[in-house]
Amino acid sequence: xxxxxxxxxxxxxxxxxxVASSPAGLAFLDIRPxxxxxxxxxxxxxxxxxxxxxxxxxxxxxxxxxxxxxxxPVATGARGTFVAVNNVVSQSVPHLHTHVVPxxxxxxxxxxxxxxxxxxxxxxxxxxxxxxxxxxxxxxxAETGRRE
Numbered sequence: 001x002x003x004x005x006x007x008x009x010x011x012x013x014x015x016x017x018x019v020a021s022s023p024a025g026l027a028f029l030d031i032r033p034x035x036x037x038x039x040x041x042x043x044x045x046x047x048x049x050x051x052x053x054x055x056x057x058x059x060x061x062x063x064x065x066x067x068x069x070x071x072x073p074v075a076t077g078a079r080g081t082f083v084a085v086n087n088v089v090s091q092s093v094p095h096l097h098t099h100v101v102p103x104x105x106x107x108x109x110x111x112x113x114x115x116x117x118x119x120x121x122x123x124x125x126x127x128x129x130x131x132x133x134x135x136x137x138x139x140x141x142a143e144t145g146r147r148e
Contacts, residue, residue: 006042006095017122017129020071020136024057024064027136029129030099032116035107037076037128039100041065047096049087067143068100071135076128078102082109 008014009028016028019039030038043061047053053061069081082101091097103109119125 004046004095005093006040006097007046010042010044017125019129019132020064020068020140022060022064022140024060027064027068027100027132029119029125032118034099034101034109034116035076035078035103036117036119036124037072037078037102037132039068039072039132041068041098041100043096048094049091050085050096051087053096065098065100067136067139068132070139071132072100072102075131075135076102077104079104 005014009016010026016026017031019027019029021027023044025041025043027039027041030040041061041064043053043057065083069083072081073079080103082099082103084099084101085096101109119128
């Protein structure tokens with residue numbers, strides 16, 4: 001879709017701090033993270049909401065999300081992750097995206113009020129994206145025996 005920011009990221013016409021890529025989609029850093037290392041996972045085709053995701057694509061898409069939810073804590077030093085999908089309400093970009101947010105006990109996140117933060121600079125964001133991507137690749141290779 002021509003005016004969709006996430007479709008632009010898939011096409012390569014809009015820059016993003018890419019974390020990982022798979023046939024199921026792309027993962028990149030949220031530019032307004034709840035915590036540093038907050039990843040957005042999107043399917044490659046323009047799909048607006050989770051109910052619109054073809055049933056044949058669900059397993060592969062959520063396996064990608066699952067691997068990233070394991071990679072984020074290792075790469076960021078977090079204790080776990082919060083994984084969420086908005087459909088329509090609070091969906092700032094009308095393209096299906098799954099949030100993988102690093103969490104640590106006592107991090108201050110309460111309920112659904114998500115204060116946003118910023119990366120100090122592009123170098124910090126690039127380093128965090130690369131660390132998560134490296135861990136995702138390690139997990140993926142360990143699972144499949146091959147790089148995607």
